[in-house]
Amino acid sequence: MSDATSSKTDGLPTQEKRNFIQTLEVDTRLLGMIGAFVVVCLVFNVLTDGRFLTARNIFNLSIQTVSVAIMATGMVFIIVTRHIDLAVGALLATCSAAMAMTQTAILPEVFGLELGHPLIPWIAMLVGIAVGTAIGAFQGYLVGYLMIPAFIVTLGGLLIWRNVAWYMTSGQTIGPLDPTFMTLGGINGTLGATMSWIVGVLAVAAACWGLWSARRNKIAHGAPVKPVWAEYTVMGVVSAVILGFVAILNSYQIPAARLRRQFAAAGEEMPEGFTAVYGIPLSVLLLIAVAVAMTIIAKKTRFGRYIFATGGNPDAAELSGVNTRMLTVKVFALMGALCAISAIVASARLTNHSNDIGTLDELRVIAAAVIGGTALAGGIGTIYGAILGALIMQSLQSGMAMVGVDAPLQNIVVGTVLVAAVLIDIIYRKRIGAK
């Protein structure tokens, strides 16, 4: 919330001369990140002779980003409250193992639910989210009430949960998972053309309504507002981005061989010349839902306000009556729940639980949050920044893979980008005079 406002160079509402960007009241750091993302995409598009910005690759990029991006939104809250969570990848593995065992072994064998029973995927997800939340809350209790540094608690957690998952599954790959469960993985669950357009139009309507009602609310309280044309410009750009994204996903055709298999499975013959498109993957919808919910928590709830206040000045928060210990428990519990949601997406995408699922995800998640502008000193960070950070990381990685960069060089580049991004952020903050 602070960096959204700090981009404005003056507090005087109208007197001072303001340039185009200032009048739009758009966060310049957001623009910078989007700019970096666009540059990455364009460079790879040239290097791959146009293969990077195809509908197919954009679709794949989206579904590959979801798991890390969901966890990165939670990592923003952790880092904002001046903690760190090194256990997210391992916790993802434990949640994934718990869900895989629940749906393939425990429910069918202990509770006698037949494989394919419609309740199985939902019970499995609930179990996973409960496990993630409970483990997260426990780690938060160790940090908040017993005062063990989060670095140590979660470093221990990294070893513990990774191997709890191994122990639970005896190191075996558990699969195949429930078909309904697997629709949340990406390619196996998409909305198709019509539903995608409906969702896109609804999203545009919601965004415009949100912007407009915020403006009305400001006017009602006599607060300064930006000119109407600026409001329309922002609405236009947001709408174009949403609908453009839907249009791209809707132009990715399902391969004919795959369609034929689907018809064959239903016992029918595929009509000649039949085509269908993927549209928006359910996992991407899930990410958007998480992002919206987390943004509302950050900006519009007391919980979110206290997270940022505690990150900015823990003593001030405590003296203002905020229970900072309980807050730590809640923040870690939320992170645990998000790890479980990511575990659903990650295992569904792979169609099974494998022993190495989520390995090194903690580093990707932290890097995504930090590239997205979350300050390790606490108090500063945004949800959209973390998601953009995840997207930039994933683009770099898959782009380099497509270009054929050697594996060691790929990681060298990603590491360099991480450090450079933080350096640029520090220089930027100094320039605008914010802390």
Add this chain to the structure above:
Amino acid sequence: MTTPLVELDNISIAFGGIRAVDGVSLDLHPGEVVGLLGHNGAGKSTLIKILAGAYKKSGGEIRINGEVAEINSPRDARRYNIETIYQTLALADNLDAASNLFLGRELTTPLGFVDDTKMEAETRKIMKRLTPNFQKHNEPVSALSGGQRQSVAIARAVYFNAKILIMDEPTAALGVHETQMVADLIKELKAQGLGIFLISHDTREMLELCDRVSVMKNGKLVGTERVEDVTEDDILSMIILGKNPREAAA
């Protein structure tokens, strides 16, 4: 005499065997400013933090309006309309003025979400009264000057109808002009009938603003005197020697 607003009766607190406050008794009446003086480590801030709910006393009794008050947390203190302005500014630097003013007591919409627009509107109103030139409503308070930050802290106390105000070195970080602004504000709040505990190192300022001054040394109360009855030298010798010259003379 009327019932005091606050009575601190024989208050003690110990940290690991060191008695930071040792059997101190003070009272405060409505519309009165009581100053607390003493060296660093004399126990002034600790005593006042007990009243503010930041520390738990290990002995003694606090009475508000004659009734025994249980103050175990800052939240409890607020229930008794006690507001504190701390030496280390208790503001979250990364949040704007409105978020800081309402921290812990956010205004919410009917759906339970924080209502930033309304909080900002209220903040604009109260800040206009305290510092008419204040404009930086949309910037984090880290971008504010010391005086502006202090006025945000004072605005918080005023807005929530404090009856008892604790000011721990409110002018320590301020320039001359801003110090005067805070002094005027203290006089105005006093005229409105608030009781104010003021901590400062500036003896002259204390003699100007306070009705009575209490001097502490090594956790003990040296004495409490009406400002008309003492000179600056008397107070200095109380601070340095830990003895009340008037008592010694009597």
